[in-house]
Amino acid sequence: MKSSEYIELEDRFGxxxxxxLDVxxxxxxxxxxxxxxxxKYMDCLSAYSAVNQGHCHPKIKKAMLEQVEKLTLTSRAFRNDQLGPFYEELCALTGSHKVLPMNSGAEAVExxxxxxxxxxxxxxxxxxxxAEIIVCADNFHGRTITIVGFSTDPTSRKGFGPFTPGFKVIPFGDFKALENAITPDTVGFLVEPIQGEAGVIIPPDGYFKKVREICTANNVSLILDEIQTGLGRTGKLLAEEHEEIEADLTLIxxxxxxxxxxxxxxxxxxxxxxxxxxxEHGSTFGGNPLxxxxxxxxxKVLTEENLIDNARDVGAKFLAGLKEIKNPKIKEIRGRGLLLAVEFKSDAGGARSYCEKLKEQGLLCKExxxxxxxxxxxxxITPEQVDWALERINPTLST
Structure with a gap:
């Protein structure tokens, strides 16, 4: 079948x-x-950072195929021989005390x-x-009814109410707003270390150190949503490490x-x-042996293949290359590790057309x-592959 035929099927039945993008x-x-x-295309989205290890990594594929042939699902009604070692290895890697496994990021947030x-x-x-939980404006934590209820994105909210109560919204990156919002009923502060879906919004230096102090002083649990920023994406295993703090709960x-x-x-x-x-809580598939x-x-791939350090070093090269773009329509270029963004001014006509032009040159990204x-x-990604990408990105975004 041709691309057009697959697209027609999606449009007709989905x-x-x-x-x-139409690829x-x-x-x-x-x-x-x-x-x-x-x-052939270079993937510069990584399935919204789900494919940090690269597409179809052979070591992960091998582990999956071996487990598929033995046991895939028991439910948590019974124990399995993969869950305990998973807990132990994850806690050792992240310094955590306890783990609760689920399936999707939104389930972790819930x-x-x-x-x-x-x-x-x-x-x-x-x-x-x-109980009240404080969240930030322009957040993105998923798509459930509860989660979209404390979103500030009108597209995510409109037509889906009524919403779950118990949430208070404050500006991102403003620790004074957090201090002022806390009451005796505040139990948690749920926040992304970097707001990914909002456009890679990075808070001021020192913000999370102050947030940690405020939460500790007021007996408020700090919940960091690292579903997109975690596991190497920003050049650290967890983005919280950039300010040397530890959350009370971290979501991956x-x-x-x-x-x-x-x-x-x-x-x-x-x-x-x-x-x-x-x-009191559970999931049929959460923690299954597969x-x-x-x-x-x-x-193991992340750590043994030094992908976290690679994200730091190659990400710095990528960001430096993007900052060489000269276009008066560009408002800001920013990033940390391999989470990067180019923001155009509001009157520049949008970013979609640039993504479509880059697709024609063999590079996939998304507005x-x-x-x-x-x-x-x-x-x-290698330094040479970053050069390949920049050779296409820079002239395309310069017009």
Whole structure:
């Protein structure tokens, strides 16, 4: 079948909740993908940072195939031989005390909300049904009803109410706003270290050190959503390490499986996850042996192949190259590690046309919030491949 035929099938039978570029992919390896017509592209999105280890990494693939032949799912009604080692290896790598495995990033966020509310009632002593969680404007934490209820994006919210109460919105990067928002009923502050979907918005230096101090002083659980920023993307294992802090709960997903399988996890100190008792929360697929085997292999690839350091070093080269672009329509170029963005001025006509032009040159990226292009290639990208990308990006974005 031709690309046009696949697109026609999607348009005829699928819900219209996405607006993808018109490229139909069928194969991937490392930073490269190929469409059904045989054309090769560099992937500069990494499935929204889920493919940090590169497409179809052979070591993760091997672990998955070996586990598929033995055992895929038991539910948590029984134990399996992959879950315990997954817990141990993940805790050792991240310095966590407890892990609760789920499937999607949104499930991890919902899990953290439930756990921190219960902690608020049982440990902090907040009166029942009065717990508040503070979040930031322009956040993106997923698509469930509860999560979109505290989004500030009108497209995410309109037509989906009524919404779950118990959330307070403050500006991102403003620690004074956090101080002023906290009340005796505040149980958590849920925040992204860098706002990815908002367009790679990086907070001021020192912001998270101050946030950590404020949360500690007020007995508020700091919940960091590292689903996109974690697992090497910013040049550290976790983005919180850039300011040498530790969250009370850290949420990871996406690259936790290297793109092979939906796996997410809530990492926590013992106090918060310790409030959950049997029957109070769970998931049929969460913590299944296939997911755990895949995640164990994905984590080993990140560390053993030095992908985190590569993201730091090659990301700095990529950012420096982007900053050489000369275009009066560009408002700002920013990034950390291999999470980079070019933001155009609001009257520049949007970023979609640039993405379409780059697609024609063999490079795939995607606009966000209409006027921002995010560049986030797999962490296996080499300096030479960055040069290849910049040779196409710079002249395209200079006009």
């Amino acid at each position: 819900a219209k909740n996405y607006k993808p 139909v992919l069928e194969r991937g390896e490392g930073v490269w993908v190929w469409d059904v017509d045989g054309k 899990t953290a909300i439930k756990a921190v509310r219960k902690w608020g009632y049982l440990v902090k002593g907040v009166p029942e049904d009065r 997903g996406k690259a936790l499986s290297g793109g092979f399988y939906p796996v997410s996890a809530v990492l926590s100190n013992s106090e918060v996850l310790g409030v959950l008792k049997p029957g 997911a755990c085997a895949v995640a164990r292999a994905a984590l 966000t919030h209409n006027n921002i292009i995010r560049f986030a290639p797999p962490l296996v």
